[in-house]
Amino acid sequence: xxxxxxxxxxxxxxxxxxxxxxxxxHAVRGVDLRVRRGEFVAVTGPSGAGKSTLLHLLGGxxxxxxxxxxxxxxxxxxxxxARWAVERRRRIGIVFQFFNLVxxxxxxxxxxxxxxxxxxxxxxxxxxxxxxxxxxxxEGKERSMPGELSGGEQQRVALARALVNHPPxxxxxxxxxxxxxxxxxxxxxxxxRFHQRGQTILLVTHDAxxxxxxxxxxxxxxxxxxxxxxxxxxxxxxRAGASGVLELRD
Ligand SMILES: Nc1ncnc2c1ncn2[C@@H]1O[C@H](COP(=O)(O)OP(=O)(O)OP(=O)(O)O)[C@@H](O)[C@H]1O
Numbered sequence: 001x002x003x004x005x006x007x008x009x010x011x012x013x014x015x016x017x018x019x020x021x022x023x024x025x026h027a028v029r030g031v032d033l034r035v036r037r038g039e040f041v042a043v044t045g046p047s048g049a050g051k052s053t054l055l056h057l058l059g060g061x062x063x064x065x066x067x068x069x070x071x072x073x074x075x076x077x078x079x080x081x082a083r084w085a086v087e088r089r090r091r092i093g094i095v096f097q098f099f100n101l102v103x104x105x106x107x108x109x110x111x112x113x114x115x116x117x118x119x120x121x122x123x124x125x126x127x128x129x130x131x132x133x134x135x136x137x138x139e140g141k142e143r144s145m146p147g148e149l150s151g152g153e154q155q156r157v158a159l160a161r162a163l164v165n166h167p168p169x170x171x172x173x174x175x176x177x178x179x180x181x182x183x184x185x186x187x188x189x190x191x192x193r194f195h196q197r198g199q200t201i202l203l204v205t206h207d208a209x210x211x212x213x214x215x216x217x218x219x220x221x222x223x224x225x226x227x228x229x230x231x232x233x234x235x236x237x238x239r240a241g242a243s244g245v246l247e248l249r250d
Contacts, residue, residue: 009069011068012067014028015031027054097175106143176205
């Protein structure tokens with residue numbers, strides 16, 4: 001297989017155990033996963049299933065105890081912290097539940113920062129920032145500080161920051177987890193829009209409604225993939241049942 005045929009992301013035999021105060025938590029117990037370019041994959045499952053740990057492993061924020069990760073065919077699990085930091089700027093955008101914006105930088109500076117750190121000339125970084133913020137409906141907010149924005153607006157800034165360097169892969173960890181239903185709808189709409197333009201997305205969420213924006217839904221349970229379903233491209237009846245579990249068409 002040539003590099004260009006390789007999945008954008010490939011994980012094999014991933015294992016991660018957390019050693020905290022109490023008993024060890026076997027968060028990820030052997031996961032094989034391939035994500036092709038252009039896919040929108042949701043990983044869903046109950047609290048404590050290991051979803052965030054999986055996303056952290058795939059983004060290099062935590063190290064697996066076992067297994068391999070390949071990005072664009074290139075082995076990544078042996079990368080140093082510094083290398084992961086560089087690659088996260090260029091190749092992997094990440095959005096988190098609590099936005100993780102730099103509170104004492106303006107909206108504009110938050111979005112430009114990853115571009116400048118990646119060596120993009122300031123003028124180009126400014127253009128990229130303006131385009132993205134306009135696209136996300138935040139033109140008037142460039143000089144605002146994050147604390148002056150609503151949760152939904154902060155998440156849009158975080159999305160702009162994650163995408164400013166046009167990374168091939170976007171990882172999203174409960175991006176609507178601290179938003180109201182309007183903010184959740186907005187995040188769904190934006191993720192769908194970027195996906196329609198070719199953005200590869202891996203979304204981790206316990207929210208079946210959010211997961212239904214994806215074209216492939218992986219059910220994660222007790223550190224393992226319990227189900228991996230590619231959804232039809234047609235119009236939904238995809239909806240959350242009373243149990244909160246996604247009901248798929250036959
Ligand atoms: N840093 C850590 N130290 C110790 N245990 C951890 C750590 N991070 C996660 N865990 C444990 O690992 C297991 C999986 O946690 P994880 O956050 O990956 O699950 P999750 O499916 O994302 O849950 P949620 O939907 O509630 O965020 C849980 O038992 C959790 O308590």
